[in-house]
Amino acid sequence: MGEFELLARIRERLPEPGPRVRLGSGDDAAIVIAEGATVTSVDALVDGVHFRRAWSSLEQIGHKALAAALSDLAAMGAEAGEAYIVLGVPTDLEEDDSLELLDGISKLAAETGTSLVGGDVTRAPVLTLSITVVGHAESADDLVTRSGACPGDALVVTGELGGAAAGLLSLEANEERPELIARLLEPKPRLAEGRMLAKAGATAMIDLSDGLGGDANHLARASGVGLRIDATALPLADGVADLTVAVSGGEDYELLATIPPDRITAIPATRIGEVIAGEGVEIRLPGGGLLVPTGFDQLR
C-alpha cells in the first residue's frame, strides 16, 4: 500500500473538524481561522526510546502521543485546537496497524475537541510519531508561561503523582497493576485543569513530563526563583508508597503551577509548597531532611 492510499484511508476516518478549520487534510496545507493567540507545541515519540510496542497496544501509543502533546497546551492554559500527525511507518507495520494507532489518536482528539487536520506518512526504520498541536486563547495575556512565578506564590499540583513511574515498575516486574499501568500508557492531558488554573490567576505553569523534581527545576529556573516543596503534602497515586518514585518519575502529565495564595480557593489542585527568593528546588522531608530526586529512567 502506498503513501497516498494510506492517507486516503486515514482521511476517511477523521472526525469532522471544528469551526475554526476552513480547510482540513488533503491539500498542500490546512487553513485555520485564528483570532487572539495561538499556542503551538511539537512532540516526537520513537519506538524503543519513548515506548515499547511489546507493552502498549497501537491504540495506546496513538493516545499517549497525542496526550503528551496536548499536555503542553494544558500547561499554557490554552484550549485544544488542531493537531497534525507525522507517522513514520516501519515495514513490519501493516496498514490496519497504522489505522489502529490513528484510532487511539482520533478518540482522544474527539474527547478533547481537537481537530485532526493534517499530517504526513513516510517510511521509517521504527515506528515514529511526531505530533504538532495548536491551541487557542482569546489573548496572550490569558496564557501562562513557566516564567512568571513570584516569591510568596503557592506551589500547587493537579491530580496525583508517581502513578506512571509505578506503572513502569509494574510492567518491568510483570505485575498486574492495571490502574498504575493505565497511568503510564493512557495519560490524560489536564486541559480543563490548565484553563481553570490560568483563569484563577496562576503565575507560572509546566506539565510534569520529566518528573516533579526535574520539571520544578525548569519552572524555578525560567522564573528566577526557588521552590520549597513539602514532601508530606505530595498527593501520591494509589499504590505509590515511595516518595522518591513520586518526585523522580516522569510522564504523570499533571500540571505544576504557582499562584498567589489568595487565589487558591477554587482550583483543582493540591498545595504542595511555596515560591521563595533564590534558586533551586528543595523537597523537605518530615524529619527536616531533604529528598533528592534521582535520575529515574523513563525509557528515554
Add this chain to the structure above:
Amino acid sequence: MGEFELLARIRERLPEPGPRVRLGSGDDAAIVIAEGATVTSVDALVDGVHFRRAWSSLEQIGHKALAAALSDLAAMGAEAGEAYIVLGVPTDLEEDDSLELLDGISKLAAETGTSLVGGDVTRAPVLTLSITVVGHAESADDLVTRSGACPGDALVVTGELGGAAAGLLSLEANEERPELIARLLEPKPRLAEGRMLAKAGATAMIDLSDGLGGDANHLARASGVGLRIDATALPLADGVADLTVAVSGGEDYELLATIPPDRITAIPATRIGEVIAGEGVEIRLPGGGLLVPTGFDQLR
C-alpha cells in the same frame, strides 16, 4: 550530551523571531498572535528514504527539509511565518553535526522571514527531521487551494522543470553537474511567486514535489477537471534534454497553477496548457502522441 543541553545550544543560535511571535522556544509551547488565516503543513524527511547523508551535507539536508515544508505554504499563496523542528538524532550524529543541520535550516529561515520558535530533539535510529510550518494570510479568501480550477483556465508553471531529477541522475552516475545537483539538494521554495500568483487570481495551485505528471493529477482530481499540457511548452532546466525526466521527476518544488487567461499577464510563470472539462492529465507531444509520466524513483 543530553537533550536539554543540545536544545540550549540550538536556542542560542536561533535568529530573532518575527513580530507575530510573542513567546519563542523554551517554554511548554510557543505563543503567536495570528490574525486572519493561518496555513499549516507538516513534512517529514528520513535518512535513506528522502535523502542520503553520503550525497548531502548536513547543512543541505536542513535547508532541503525546511524548503520542502515552505513549498507547501508557497503553494497556498501564504506568507511564511513560523517553523517548528523535530530532530531525531542517531548515535553517530555528533552535537556539531546537529548544529550544522540547524544552520542550514536557520539560513533559509532568515532568507524567507521564517521564525524558528519551537521543536523537539529525540534519539532515533536514523536521522529524522519533521518540520511544521505555519504561514499567514489576511483572510482565507487570499489563499489558493488545489480545488478551484475551472475549464478554460490556463495552466502555468514557475521556473524550470526536471533539474532535480537530472541532478539525481548525475549523482547516481557520479557526474560533475553542480547546477543540477544544487536543484536537487538546495531547492528554493517559491514563496514570492506563490503570493504573486495568488494575488493575480490563480484558481488552484500545487507545488511539484512528486513530479509534474503526478502533481497535475492531484490538482485535476481535487478540482474535478482535466488538464491538457503541451509538452513543447514545458520550460526545461538547463541540461535536461529528456521530456520524460521533466514530467516524471519530482522535487523541483516549482508551483503549478491554474489562472483565467486574462489574468496571466504579469505573473512569474510559463503557460504550459489549459484546464478542460473531464478528468485526467494529457501531455501532448508535437507529433500528436501523448507522453506518459513514468514512476521515476526519487529515493522514496
